[in-house]
Amino acid sequence: MRNVMIKAINLTKKFGNFVAVDHINFEVYDGEIFGFLGPNGAGKSTTIKMLTTVLKPTEGTAIVNGYDIIKEQAKVRQSIGVVPQEYTADEDLTGWENIMMMAGLYGIPRSVAEERAKELLEMVELTYAANRKVSTYSGGMRRRLEIAMSLVSRPKVLFLDEPTIGLDAQTRAAIWQYIRKLKEEYDMTIFVTTHYLEEADMYGDRIAIIDKGKILAIGSPKELKERIGGDVISLQTNNDEKALTVLSNLFADGILEVKKFQDGIRIKVKNGEEKAPTILEVLMKNGIKVTRMSITEPTMDEVYMEITGKSLRDEEASSQEMFAFRRTLRRARG
Numbered sequence: 001m002r003n004v005m006i007k008a009i010n011l012t013k014k015f016g017n018f019v020a021v022d023h024i025n026f027e028v029y030d031g032e033i034f035g036f037l038g039p040n041g042a043g044k045s046t047t048i049k050m051l052t053t054v055l056k057p058t059e060g061t062a063i064v065n066g067y068d069i070i071k072e073q074a075k076v077r078q079s080i081g082v083v084p085q086e087y088t089a090d091e092d093l094t095g096w097e098n099i100m101m102m103a104g105l106y107g108i109p110r111s112v113a114e115e116r117a118k119e120l121l122e123m124v125e126l127t128y129a130a131n132r133k134v135s136t137y138s139g140g141m142r143r144r145l146e147i148a149m150s151l152v153s154r155p156k157v158l159f160l161d162e163p164t165i166g167l168d169a170q171t172r173a174a175i176w177q178y179i180r181k182l183k184e185e186y187d188m189t190i191f192v193t194t195h196y197l198e199e200a201d202m203y204g205d206r207i208a209i210i211d212k213g214k215i216l217a218i219g220s221p222k223e224l225k226e227r228i229g230g231d232v233i234s235l236q237t238n239n240d241e242k243a244l245t246v247l248s249n250l251f252a253d254g255i256l257e258v259k260k261f262q263d264g265i266r267i268k269v270k271n272g273e274e275k276a277p278t279i280l281e282v283l284m285k286n287g288i289k290v291t292r293m294s295i296t297e298p299t300m301d302e303v304y305m306e307i308t309g310k311s312l313r314d315e316e317a318s319s320q321e322m323f324a325f326r327r328t329l330r331r332a333r334g
């Protein structure tokens with residue numbers, strides 16, 4: 001059995017009447033990267049703030065590294081590292097001085113701190129800029145420094161709140177490389193929030209999908225994708241309503257489900273390439289023109305869409321509620 005490093009038990013946070021985090025339960029195991037994936041406002045930061053004892057839960061609790069976040073705050077704090085969303089490094093100090101200052105806060109003796117600062121700066125490849133003021137650092141360099149700062153106390157569990165937000169694609173990939181390196185070299189447990197689907201998919205050992213304060217699914221990227229159970233054919237037509245009715249009455253082997261979304265129709269099938277011609281033919285016969293079609297193997301996008309009924313990308317762009325409903329197709333022959 002793997003050790004449980006974080007266990008949330010009905011963890012809840014209300015701001016007035018508004019429930020930002022709503023009775024969530026999950027476990028994070030020793031040595032894994034646990035991705036907390038959700039749109040802006042889902043409750044990710046509030047969860048991290050409770051787990052790291054910055055905010056007190058309204059209800060429920062969590063155990064972090066064996067300590068209760070309400071009853072044993074000091075012990076929790078001593079055993080974790082935190083990289084919050086907002087920059088925390090002091091701009092007027094150098095990278096080296098920032099790490100040493102952090103070591104001072106933890107009461108680490110100077111000689112030990114110096115050794116660690118050297119090692120950590122090497123790890124995040126900032127040795128060359130150790131004596132430069134942080135005000136001269138790029139966004140990516142600051143993030144790397146802050147990761148190094150959070151590690152000076154040799155925490156067993158590291159919390160990172162959107163560590164790649166606002167960084168360019170190349171820097172984001174580099175930050176994730178450091179996160180993976182930490183997991184492997186320091187054998188740490190890492191809890192990381194993100195609203196980037198690809199990042200959760202590529203780097204998370206397990207992912208929790210959170211929306212409106214509730215956890216909707218938990219599993220490895222592979223497990224979550226397997227839930228989809230087949231390929232997805234996405235269609236846009238000149239008459240989606242009619243197409244939906246036609247497809248819902250189509251009795252065909254291998255068609256698992258037909259749903260209408262804001263951006264068209266999605267058909268879940270066992271074998272997309274095989275089924276697509278039949279679907280096109282039936283629609284054409286009914287006078288419906290297909291304006292766009294794609295066949296995709298399940299991606300995290302599909303998983304997110306399936307679980308939440310909306311696209312994470314669309315959600316960023318539009319607040320319009322998605323119109324989605326579901327029809328189960330009966331199978332028949334003939």
Ligand SMILES: Nc1ncnc2c1ncn2[C@@H]1O[C@H](COP(=O)(O)OP(=O)(O)OP(=O)(O)O)[C@@H](O)[C@H]1O
Binds near residue numbers: 015039043
């Ligand atoms: N101190 C507060 N008072 C009132 N409402 C708050 C407070 N902090 C957060 N909220 C609300 O709680 C909800 C969840 O916020 P939270 O910051 O946890 O979301 P998030 O998933 O981390 O998103 P983001 O990445 O945008 O920070 C939001 O609707 C937010 O407006």
